[in-house]
Amino acid sequence: MGMTRMLLEVKKLRGGYGPIQVLHGLDFVVQEGSVTALLGANGAGKTTTLRAVCGMIRVEGDVVLQGRRITGMATEDIARLGVAHVPDGRGTFMELTVEENFRLGAYTRRDAEVQADFERMWEWFPRLRQRWKQQAGTLSGGEQQMLAIARALLMRPKLLLLDEPSFGLAPLIVQEIFGIMRRIREESGVGILLVEQNANLALELADRAYLIETGHIVTSGPAAEIRQDEAIRRAYLGY
Amino acid sequence: MDGFAHQLIAGIATGGIYASVALALVMIYQATHHVNFAQGEMATLSTFIALTMIQAGLPYWVAFFATLVVSFVIGALVERILMRPVQNAPVLTHVGVFIGMLLIISNATGWIFGHTTKAFPTPFQSDGLLFGGLVSAHELGSTAVTLAVLILVYLFFAHTSLGLAMRAAAYNPRSARLVGIRVGWMLALGWGLAAAIGSVAGMMVAPAVFLDPNMMLGILLYAFAGALLGGIDNPSGAVIGGFMVGVLENLAGAYVVGTELKLTVALVIIIGVLVVRPSGLFGRVVFSRV
Numbered sequence: 330m331g332m333t334r335m336l337l338e339v340k341k342l343r344g345g346y347g348p349i350q351v352l353h354g355l356d357f358v359v360q361e362g363s364v365t366a367l368l369g370a371n372g373a374g375k376t377t378t379l380r381a382v383c384g385m386i387r388v389e390g391d392v393v394l395q396g397r398r399i400t401g402m403a404t405e406d407i408a409r410l411g412v413a414h415v416p417d418g419r420g421t422f423m424e425l426t427v428e429e430n431f432r433l434g435a436y437t438r439r440d441a442e443v444q445a446d447f448e449r450m451w452e453w454f455p456r457l458r459q460r461w462k463q464q465a466g467t468l469s470g471g472e473q474q475m476l477a478i479a480r481a482l483l484m485r486p487k488l489l490l491l492d493e494p495s496f497g498l499a500p501l502i503v504q505e506i507f508g509i510m511r512r513i514r515e516e517s518g519v520g521i522l523l524v525e526q527n528a529n530l531a532l533e534l535a536d537r538a539y540l541i542e543t544g545h546i547v548t549s550g551p552a553a554e555i556r557q558d559e560a561i562r563r564a565y566l567g568y
Numbered sequence: 569m570d571g572f573a574h575q576l577i578a579g580i581a582t583g584g585i586y587a588s589v590a591l592a593l594v595m596i597y598q599a600t601h602h603v604n605f606a607q608g609e610m611a612t613l614s615t616f617i618a619l620t621m622i623q624a625g626l627p628y629w630v631a632f633f634a635t636l637v638v639s640f641v642i643g644a645l646v647e648r649i650l651m652r653p654v655q656n657a658p659v660l661t662h663v664g665v666f667i668g669m670l671l672i673i674s675n676a677t678g679w680i681f682g683h684t685t686k687a688f689p690t691p692f693q694s695d696g697l698l699f700g701g702l703v704s705a706h707e708l709g710s711t712a713v714t715l716a717v718l719i720l721v722y723l724f725f726a727h728t729s730l731g732l733a734m735r736a737a738a739y740n741p742r743s744a745r746l747v748g749i750r751v752g753w754m755l756a757l758g759w760g761l762a763a764a765i766g767s768v769a770g771m772m773v774a775p776a777v778f779l780d781p782n783m784m785l786g787i788l789l790y791a792f793a794g795a796l797l798g799g800i801d802n803p804s805g806a807v808i809g810g811f812m813v814g815v816l817e818n819l820a821g822a823y824v825v826g827t828e829l830k831l832t833v834a835l836v837i838i839i840g841v842l843v844v845r846p847s848g849l850f851g852r853v854v855f856s857r858v
Contacts, residue, residue: 383746408748420743422736433736436729437748484747 336361336520337382337394337488344381344388351377353544354390359488364514364521366535366552368528374544375524376417379490382522383407383414395487409437413486417493419477423466427457430465430476434483443483450479453509471502475509482513489521495530503527507534532556574702575822576815581707582776582790583814584714588769589784589791590810591721592762594803599738599758600651602662603792603800606669607766608784610646613673614639614767615774615783616681619688628691632771636764643763644756651759652752678781688774710772717768718807721761725803734758786831790817793837799851809848813837 337359345351351374359365367375381388384404392400399407414420422430431450435443451458454475460468465476474494481489494510495503507530514521514534525531532538535552540561548561555561589607596604614635621631650669654661692709725731737744737754744751769791770784777783790813798809813834821830841848 385742385745404745405748405750408746414746416742416746420740420746422740422743424739425732425736429732429736432729432732433744433747433749436733480747 334361335359335395336363337392337522339378339382339390339392341390342378342381342388342392343390344386345377346386351544352381352388355541355544355546357539357546357549359520359522360536361487361520362514362518363536364523364534366523366525366528366531366538367541368525368531368538369541371526372543373541375541376492377544378541379414379416379492379522379524383412383490385414408484411484411487412490413481413484413488414490415474415477415481415492415494417496419473421465421473421477421480424464426462426464427460427468427476428462430480431483434480438483438485446483446485450483453512454479471498471506474498474502474506478506478510478513482517482519486519489519491521491523491525493524493526495525495527503530510534528562529556570702571822572819575818577703578707579815579818580811581703581711581814582773582818583794583811584711584718585769585773585787585810586791586794586814587807587810588714588717588765588772589787590795590798590806591718591803592766592769593791593795594800594806595758595762595765597795597800598803599734599755600655600662602659602666604762605663605666605788606673607762608788608791609670609673609677610639610643610763611766611770612779612781612784613642613677614763615688615770615779616677618767618771619686619774619779620681622689628689632691635767635771639767640760640764644760646763647756647759651755655755674781681781683781685778685780688771688779690775706775710775713768713772717765721765722804730757786834789831789838790814790834793834793841796838796841796848799848802848802850805848805850808850 335358339355339357342352342355343350355378357365367378369375377386380386382392384399384402384407388400390400391398394410394412397410399410422433425433431447435446456472457476457479460472465473468476478491478494494506498506511534513519523531523535532552532555537549538552538555539549540547589611592607593603596602596607617638618631618635621634622628626634646669650665654665690706690709692705698705698708725735733744733749734754734757737749737751738758741751744754769787773787774783791810794810794813795806796809797812798805798807800806816837817830817833820833821827825833
């Protein structure tokens with residue numbers, strides 16, 4: 330059995346908003362180049378977990394990226410270490426054009442391959458090329474989600490955090506975005522931590538899944554096993 | 569007719585000053601959603617620093633560029649030291665800090681450099697008026713300088729990656745952090761740039777109005793009127809608004825209300841805009857669903 334290297338290790342993660350604690354000691358890992366899904370109901374703490382990983386809220390415990398402890402670091406420093414977060418609400422720059430959003434994605438990069446990556450994004454997301462000079466705020470919901478993912482990938486991250494990429498989108502657009510994500514996963518080798526309400530969709534894409542309930546991890550395992558497990562599906566995933 | 573043309577050109581010249589200060593106000597407003605009432609006083613302090621350097625024997629343009637640098641540093645330090653600790657505080661805290669800064673800088677300037685009115689040199693010397701008496705060399709030169717500054721600022725924000733990062737940090741600080749932009753430093757940079765732009769306005773207006781610690785008080789009011797007229801969230805709108813206020817003020821002063829009531833024109837514009845079109849001529853109207 331080949332050793333897969335650990336990209337992200339999270340241990341005893343606690344945190345929340347002011348006096349309200351949301352995460353009550355989470356442990357999970359993301360392997361290099363794999364997709365890990367965090368599943369759970371509304372209010373379980375999925376979004377908060379992503380915020381905790383990228384330093385948007387104060388946390389206790391250990392968040393370790395490729396052997397380096399990043400707990401308590403500033404969001405911009407964590408981003409510069411290779412964590413790209415596509416937050417809920419997408420986090421695109423609505424007032425700026427698609428092109429400017431692309432340039433901001435590559436803001437911290439000094440290498441010569443930025444233009445090549447732009448072209449790769451155009452290939453993955455041809456709609457964005459058509460909207461190149463358009464203000465991001467005028468894009469459709471699906472296009473904005475694509476722009477948010479492209480912007481994050483342009484950072485050449487080691488770890489991509491995706492917060493509900495299907496949220497508020499028509500089923501066909503969701504299919505399209507998850508299709509592109511399968512390609513990204515095969516062609517880019519980036520590790521993905523995916524939060525998703527649509528468990529069926531997430532389990533199709535993921536290698537491994539964790540189920541969160543009120544800030545605790547209740548079960549975890551290979552995505553394929555969780556998909557097959559009727560008891561888990563009925564109790565936690567509701568389908 | 570020549571009289572009218574002269575008033576118009578003089579209005580454009582003062583309008584350039586208002587446009588610069590309006591741009592400084594808008595830059596800080598966009599990043600922080602507060603109007604820096606002390607912007608004028610900071611510019612006055614810069615102008616005194618320039619005068620000190622000139623009196624110490626430095627050539628005008630050396631003093632000019634040195635003042636830009638010093639003003640930039642002062643502006644950035646104000647953000648780091650004074651604004652940083654209150655960045656999440658309520659609006660009234662900011663108003664308090666701005667008014668405190670206004671009084672402290674104004675009085676410190678008077679204390680250090682004296683309260684008497686001083687002449688300030690212009691680099692654009694000439695005997696009499698140019699173009700058949702239409703415009704003075706200083707009016708022409710200062711308009712050219714302020715236009716050059718405005719164009720440089722525009723090019724910086726539109727075409728450099730640092731300018732883009734500053735805009736991103738102002739529009740959406742949360743997302744800016746997520747792409748690795750150091751938002752705190754972008755704010756300091758914005759304050760520094762605003763102070764440098766303000767210092768140009770101070771140095772360009774001082775030869776015409778003479779330098780004293782309260783020199784920029786009225787100018788800030790006109791600039792604020794210009795920023796509101798053009799739209800406080802729109803830099804190019806604020807610049808156009810600044811020029812419009814300059815021309816309006818001069819024409820109204822010459823033909824309508826007389827020089828004594830000129831400042832009232834600014835107040836009328838401010839109130840008129842707030843009542844009729846609160847987002848200004850070119851501002852964004854923000855709708856929110858309830």
